[in-house]
Amino acid sequence: MNKNNVMMPKKTFAKFVDAMAVFNEVQEQIEDHLILTNKKIVSDLQRARLDHKKGRMINWNSLKAEYGL
Helix, strand or coil: CCCCCCCCCHHHHHHHHHHHHHHHHHHHHHHHHHHHCCHHHHHHHHHHHHHHHCCCCCCHHHHHHHCCC
16 A cells, blocks of 8 residues: 555545535635625626626737736
């Protein structure tokens, strides 16, 4: 047995994977809640969406050049 490997039954591993999936879903829900209860972030998102609908966008290549990407 390699000292860097952990041995466990397949059922235990499957439960671990299921628990990780549940944790990830809960984490995403908490992040959504925190974002949507922050008035400044919601306002910024609404303004960005309105700008996008009105065609007020920056060229992606110009934006990359501006930030040196």
